[in-house]
Amino acid sequence: MTDVYRILTINPGSTSTKIAIFDNEKPVLEETIRHSTEEISKYEKIYDQYEFRKNVILETLNDKGINLTKLNAVVGRGGLLKPIPGGTYSVNEKMIEDLKVGVLGEHASNLGGIIANEIASQLNIPAFIVDPVVVDEMDDIARISGMPELERKSIFHALNQKAVARRAAKELGKAYEDVNLIVAHLGGGVSVGAHKNGRVVDVNNALDGEGPFSPERSGGLPVGDLAKMCFSGEYTLKDIKKKIKGNGGLVAYLGTNDGREVVKMIENGDEKAELIYKAMAYQVSKEIGSLSAVLKGKVDGIILTGGIAYDKMFTGWVKERVEFIAPIMIYPGEDEMIALAEGGLRVLRGEEKAKEYK
Ligand SMILES: Nc1ncnc2c1ncn2[C@@H]1O[C@H](COP(=O)(O)OP(=O)(O)OP(=O)(O)O)[C@@H](O)[C@H]1O
Numbered sequence: 219m220t221d222v223y224r225i226l227t228i229n230p231g232s233t234s235t236k237i238a239i240f241d242n243e244k245p246v247l248e249e250t251i252r253h254s255t256e257e258i259s260k261y262e263k264i265y266d267q268y269e270f271r272k273n274v275i276l277e278t279l280n281d282k283g284i285n286l287t288k289l290n291a292v293v294g295r296g297g298l299l300k301p302i303p304g305g306t307y308s309v310n311e312k313m314i315e316d317l318k319v320g321v322l323g324e325h326a327s328n329l330g331g332i333i334a335n336e337i338a339s340q341l342n343i344p345a346f347i348v349d350p351v352v353v354d355e356m357d358d359i360a361r362i363s364g365m366p367e368l369e370r371k372s373i374f375h376a377l378n379q380k381a382v383a384r385r386a387a388k389e390l391g392k393a394y395e396d397v398n399l400i401v402a403h404l405g406g407g408v409s410v411g412a413h414k415n416g417r418v419v420d421v422n423n424a425l426d427g428e429g430p431f432s433p434e435r436s437g438g439l440p441v442g443d444l445a446k447m448c449f450s451g452e453y454t455l456k457d458i459k460k461k462i463k464g465n466g467g468l469v470a471y472l473g474t475n476d477g478r479e480v481v482k483m484i485e486n487g488d489e490k491a492e493l494i495y496k497a498m499a500y501q502v503s504k505e506i507g508s509l510s511a512v513l514k515g516k517v518d519g520i521i522l523t524g525g526i527a528y529d530k531m532f533t534g535w536v537k538e539r540v541e542f543i544a545p546i547m548i549y550p551g552e553d554e555m556i557a558l559a560e561g562g563l564r565v566l567r568g569e570e571k572a573k574e575y576k
Pocket residue numbers: 231375404405406407408433475476477478479481524525526527528529551552
């Protein structure tokens with residue numbers, strides 16, 4: 219009987235691949251392998267990066283003297299699969315197929331399950347993914363957009379949102395299933411979710427033009443004007459998509475996706491930077507307010523997380539607008555690596571059965 223489970227976790231992001239080794243919940247290795255634009259931009263599709271990313275992971279583990287045969291499981295961040303409820307999933311053939319083709323689109327995390335599976339199958343141990351970006355627990359009422367051809371989709375920072383929500387529930391002395399929380403993940407993308415008794419019943423699609431604008435995404439837009447722009451003949455579909463995701467938000471207004479740069483601009487007296495950064499906080503606050511209506515005002519806590527939650531000026535602006543709703547809890551950064559390990563551990567310990575992706 220194994221007391222200590224050793225788990226390798228893999229989290230591929232747009233500019234880095236994070237890996238970690240955990241002995242149960244204890245991290246024994248945490249590495250962020252950065253990828254330069256030159257390294258990444260030569261690959262047309264996310265799947266084309268597979269060999270490159272797998273090799274840098276294996277080289278890093280080798281350099282750190284990690285004996286792979288001691289691993290009990292490999293857990294990857296799941297990608298743009300078909301919509302599924304939250305939880306831990308065994309990697310299977312169907313999942314690999316969908317991740318390879320990018321059944322719902324291209325995202326670096328599509329490689330998480332594929333690489334986890336490759337490493338695990340060589341070692342004859344299980345491979346899992348946990349709470350991928352397509353976790354979909356939305357209420358049916360939240361799917362209605364106002365245009366029957368377009369259904370709202372749940373695509374968000376599910377892994378970190380669920381992890382910090384569980385942490386907050388614990389701090390409130392309750393089970394996640396017994397609380398109502400609003401979680402705002404403030405990263406390169408921004409997602410704000412209503413967690414009602416353990417289910418994310420409404421959340422903005424953080425990848426595709428919904429919710430607040432973010433460091434590099436436009437968020438929701440005035441649609442009539444957007445439609446005119448699309449048919450003006452000045453832009454291709456690719457141009458417009460890039461304006462929504464990649465070159466939107468802070469990048470479009472201020473030329474940077476780095477919140478720390480914006481803070482410096484404001485400290486140097488840049489009034490435009492202050493207006494735009496404040497507008498981002500204003501939109502995040504409005505989104506939180508709208509989700510308080512989703513939860514009928516019964517909100518146990520509002521959680522601010524992600525990289526921008528390190529910035530006290532930004533969280534202060536949000537706090538002053540929404541603290542009348544519920545207590546504010548700030549968890550800067552993300553808990554993604556430990557969340558991956560914990561998802562694997564719950565299954566290895568028999569506390570939860572791994573779900574099957576169909
Ligand atoms: N102290 C800080 N002050 C202001 N902004 C910060 C600070 N630390 C990090 N950030 C900003 O947080 C953002 C990145 O957040 P995070 O690392 O959560 O995003 P990501 O992992 O790249 O993307 P995503 O969370 O959307 O997957 C960047 O704009 C970064 O500059």
